[in-house]
Amino acid sequence: MRGSRISKKSYDVIVVGTGAGGGMAMKTLCEAGLNVVALNSGRRLDPVKDFGNHRQRYELKYRGFMDPKDRPKRYVCETEITQPLWEHEITYTVAPGSRWVWARCHAVGGKANFWGRSSARFGEIDFKAASLDGCDVDWPVTYEEIAPYYSRVERMIGVASTVQNRPSNPDGDYLPPIKFRCLDYILQKGAEKIGVPYLPDRCAQLTVAHNGHPACHYCGGCTNGCDTGSFFSPTWFTIPAAEKTGKLELRTNAHVKDVLVDENERAKGVAYIDRNTKQEVEVYAKAVVLAASCCETAKIMLNSKSRHWPDGIANSSGQVGRNLSDHLYGTPAYGYLPQLLGQPSRPDNVHESTVTWMPRWQNLTNPREEKFIRGYSVYGGGGCDNFPYYHDQLEGFGSQFKRNIKRYYPTPIGFLIQAPSLPSKTNYLDLDPDVKDVYGIPVARFHFQWGSNEMLMWEHCKQVCADLVKAAGGEVWGAGDDPFPPGQSLHETGPCRFGNDPKSFVTDRFSQCHDVPNLYVCDASIFPFATDKTSTISIMAFTLRTSEYLIEKFRRGDV
Template sequence: MSNFEAEVLVVGSGAGGAMAAYELTKAGRKVLLLEAGRDYDPKAETPMFKRNGEAPLMGAGNSDKDFGFYDATVDGGWQVPDEPYTSAENSEFLWWRARMLGGRTNHWGRYSLRFSEHDFKGKSRDGLGADWPFEYNDIAPWYDKTEALVGVCGTNTGLDDMPPSPEGVLQPPPLPRIPELFVAAAAKKLGIPTAPMHRAVLTRPLDSRAACFYATPCGHGCSIGAAFQTTTSLIPMAKATGNLQVLTNAMVKSVDVDDKGNVVGLSYIDKKTATEHKLTAKVVILAASACESARLLLNSKSAKHPNGLANSSGQVGKNIMDSTGANFGAMVPALQGRPIYNEDGHTANHLFIPWWGHQAQAKKELKFPRGYHFELGGRFSEPGASIDTSLQGYGKDLKKQVKNKYGAYVHFALRGEMVPNEHCYMDIDPSVKDKWGIPVPRFHWKWSEHELNQVEHGLQTAKAILTEMGATVGELPTPEQAILKGGQIIHEVGTTRMGASPKDSVTNQWGQTWDCPNLFVMDGGVFASNPHKNCTLTIMTLAMRNSAWLAEQLAAGSLMKGAV
C-alpha cells in the first residue's frame, strides 16, 4: 500500500461504504477503504452447510452469537468486547455492530423494498418529522441501477406502497409456500393485500454469482454469492478495477482538520498493534453506520468545530429512528399433520403483507401517522432448540405430537415506521472510553404514542388474520409489552440527516456535509425519515447516486465550492 495514494478515504465496508468504493473506483478514483473489524472471506469461512444438530444447544443463540451459533457475523453483536456504549437513565437502546469486512451485509435479512413517494414526503402529509430534499422520481432511476447490480427478486404488484421496477430489472421470485398462501387467502377476506417479498437473493445467475439453490440458511453467509453481501460482490468488483485498497482492523478515531477547520484526512488505531496513524486525502466518506459515523463527528472537535465536526446545526446525533418491531403468532389447526416436504426456499418469507393504509391515514381514520408491514413466518424448517411447552407425555406419543404440529405455526413480525422525537438521540458519554481510548456513545430513547398506537393496530390485525385462519388466539399483550427495544431491529438511522437547509440538517441531498464540502456521509445516518421498509437498499442506492455525483465534482474540480 506504500505506493497507493488514495484520493478518497471511505470509513466502513458495509452497504454504503462498499457501494461508494465501487462507484468511485469504477469512475477511476483511487479509494482506501477502512474497516474497524477483521478481514472476512465468506467463500472460505462461511458455515453455510452446517446444520443445527452439529452445533451446541442445537445452534441456539447465546451472548456471543445472538442470532444463532452459525450466524455469519463473526466478532460482532449487541456487545463487542472492549467497545462498550452506554444508555442514559431510564433509557434502553441496543446497538448492533458487525465488526467485520462487509459489515451487516453479511447477516442481514436482505429485504429490499423501495421507499415510495409517500415515504419521502411524510412531513408534507402529516406535519411530523422532516421531508427528504428530493422526490421519489429523482431517485427512481438509481433504484433501477441498484436492483440490477445487486440482484433483487420480486414482482411489480401495482400496490401504492410498492413502486414498480422497469421490465427486466427484478429477478423472478420463488413460489409461495402453503402457510403463506393460507395467510394470503385469510388476509384477502379482510381486505388486506399480500405480495412477493423483494429480496436481494439471486434466483438467476448474475456476473460471477450463482443462483440460490434453496438449501441453506442465508443467515449463515453465502459462499456462492446468491445472498447479497458486499464481500462477494461490491468489494471484489471494486478491487478488480485496481483502484481500491482495503485496510481492516482500522478503528477510526476522528476526522482531522487543519487550522482553518478544513477536512484533511483522519486518524485511526491499528487494532493489532494499538498504534495510531494518520491518513490524508481530498475526500473523506463516513459510512460506518449511522451511530458510528455520528460518534466520529461528535468526537472530532476542534477550535473551528467546538461542538463536533459538521455540527453547526446541532443535529449530529439527534433524530435517531429505528423500525418498530413486534412479534405475534399462533398454531393453525388446518396446517397440522400435512404432508412433509421441502419448504426451505430462499430462507425468509416468500410473501409478505405490505402497508395498505395510506388512504385511511389520509382520511384521519387511524390513530397513528405512518405505516408498517408484516413479515411472515411458518414453514417446514430445520428443527432448532425451541421447545413447545404445550406438549405432554414422552416417547412415541410425544414424537407424534411434535410431528403433527411441525410446520403448523404461523408468525407475524411487524416492522413499522417511527417518527423522530426529541427523546431519541445520542451524545458522547463524558467518562466512558473504549479500549482504544475513544469516547463512546450514550443513547437516550423513548417510544412515542405514535409507535405504541401503531403496534396496537398491528396486533389486532395479526389476531384478525390468524382467527380467520382458524387459530385460537388468546388475549393480546399491551403495546408497551409487545414493542421491541430501540435498536433491536437494527434499522437505526437519522443521526446525520440530510435536508434542504444547513440550519436543520447535517448534509445536503448528496450526503455532502454543509460545513465541510469534502466530507460526506453515506450510511443510514442521512435518512430524513425511517420508512417501515428495510433501509439497506436505499442506503446502497443513495451511496451509488451520491458517489456518482461526487466523482463528477472531482472530475470538474468543483467540489470545494461548497455544498449545494
C-alpha cells in the same frame, strides 16, 4: 499518541466502512478511476472458513444456541457460527430510563453479509410524509429523482418480487419471486377476507442466475453467510468489483477515531487505531466518505472535535446525533394452521428469507384515517423449521410428545411487525462523558424510548394479525407481551439527516456536509426518519447518487 505513524501516500477518497454504503461507494469511485483507501474496523472474511457452508445445528457444539457463557451478551442477529464476527470489544452505554441494543458486525462487508434481504423502495408517500400529515419534515428529494438509481441497484444485485401497483411501495426491476409455500396460500386467503395485502416480498436473493452469480440453491444458511454469493453482500458483489480496478487499498482492523481537518477546517484525512498494533495511524485524502453505519458515523463526527468544531465536525446545526429513529419490531401474533396437522414435512425455510410481506395499507388515502399517522408493514412466515420452537405450546412427554411435535411440524405461523418510530427530541445519541473504549475513545451513549405513535401501531397490528389467523382458519397461540428492544431491527436512521437548511440539517440533498464540503455521509444516518420499509437498498441507491456527484466534482476540480 497522535501522529505516531503517518501514511505516506495521499488518496483521492477515504471511505470509512465497507458495508452496503461503503461497498457501493468504493465500487463506484474506483470504477471512475479514483484512488480509494477503505477502512474497516475488523478483519477480512473468508467465506470458506467464516460462513455456515451447510453445517446443520446438530453438527455444532452447542446445537446453534452458542456457548452458554456468551448468551447473555448475544445479539439477536448472532449465531454460533458468526459470533466471532460481531463487535463486543468496543462498548457503548445506554442512558438511565432508555433502552437500546447496538449490534455491529466488524468484519469486512459488515451486517450486509448476513442481512434479511428485504429490498423495497422508498416512495413519494415517504418523502412527502410531512406535507401529508404535518409531522416533522419532508425529504429534500423526490421519488422521480431517485427512482433511476433504485433501478440500477436492482439490476446490479438482483431483487426477486412481483409488480404490485401499490402506492406505499413503488415497483421496480425484478427477478422471478420466491415461490409461495402452502401456508402462504392459506394466509393469503385469510388476508383477502379481512382486506389486507399478503404479497411476495422484495427479496435480494437470486431465484435465477444473475450477473455472474449463481441462483440460490436453498440450503437455508443465509443467516450464516452465503457461500455461493447468491444474495447480495459486499463480500461477493461490490468489494471484488472495486478491487478489480486496482484502485482500492483496503485496510482492516482500523478502528476510526476521528476526521482530521486542515487550517481551513476542511477534512484532510482520518485518524484510526490499528487494532493489531494499538498504534494510532493517520491517512490523508482529498475527500472523506463516512459510511461506518448509522450510529457509528455520528459517533465519529461527534468525536471529531477541533478549535473550529468544539461539538464535533460539521455540527454547527447541533443536529449530529439527534433525530434517532428505528423500526419497532415484535411478534404481533403467532399460532398454527390446523389444516396442516399431520401433513408431510416440507422445506418451508430453506430460503431463510421473508418470502412474503404485508406492505403498508394504513393511511394511504387519508393520512389520519387511523389513530396513528403513517403506517407499518408486516412479514409473515412459519412452517417446517430447523427447530420446533412451538414445543412449549404442546403438552405431554415421551413418545406421545414426540409424535405431537412431528404432527404440528408443518403448522406453526407467526408475524413480525416493522413499524417506524417518529423522530423525537428525546431520542438521540451523544458521547458518554465518563466512559471510553479500550482504545481511549469516548463511546456512544443512547437515549431512546418507543413513542406513542409506534405503540399505537403495535396494538393495531396485534388485532389485525389475530384476525388474519382466524380468517385463515388458524388458531392463535398468543402474541409478544412487548415489542423487541429498540435497536434490534438494525434499521436505525436519522442522526446525520439531510435537508436544504444548514441550520437544521447536517448534510445536503447529495449527502454532502453543509459545513465541510469535502465530507460526505453514505449510510442510513442521512435519512430523516424510518419508513415502513427496510433501508439497505435505499442506502445503496442514495450512495450511488452521492458517489457520482462526488466523481463529477473531481472531474471539475471542485473538491
